[in-house]
Amino acid sequence: GQQLNQSPQSMFIQEGEDVSMNCTSSSIFNTWLWYKQDPGEGPVLLIALYKAGELTSNGRLTAQFGITRKDSFLNISASIPSDVGIYFCAGRAQYNFNKFYFGSGTKLNVKP
């Protein structure tokens, strides 16, 4: 079945540092999504990407849809304590429009 590899699994950084995480898939995706989940809550959509090469920002967050359509990355600049949480990538494969595939998540810890 479809595999989404998300890395790193966890990160411990100092407040103010930049963060980068990425996802790779075994299939071509036509949509990449990035979510943040706080403890005990549902994931919240941060950024959606629809075209190969697309670079989209949302405040201090920037995400890119890889040229090969099999990868995506998320960058967080100048991290702050409220960035703490689990970040998930998700994608919609071109062969099944009804399903979304999720990475295993990156747990981000920010030290003040």
Add this chain to the structure above:
Amino acid sequence: SQTIHQWPATLVQPVGSPLSLECTVEGTSNPNLYWYRQAAGRGLQLLFYSVGIGQISSEVPQNLSASRPQDRQFILSSKKLLLSDSGFYLCAWSGLQYNEQFFGPGTRLTVL
């Protein structure tokens, strides 16, 4: 705007008891609806999805079932809960005009 509701927010049930979790979406019509389960500190496991009333696709064989009696209502059920059914259950929706998927607040289920 669209909103998604789940209830109950938390539930503690004995082993062998029945289960019914409900999800409703407002502000959109004919959405795709999804049930996910998340174990503590883990990723999202797709359980069921539905592209229309009465249409259910099962992703993981188990003692859970799903039903969609109305366009914007999705129900997750079990006749007899197992200890392994404990987890955080998330409902989500996506639509034809959106390539994104949006999550509800989740239901925390503890089976004792």
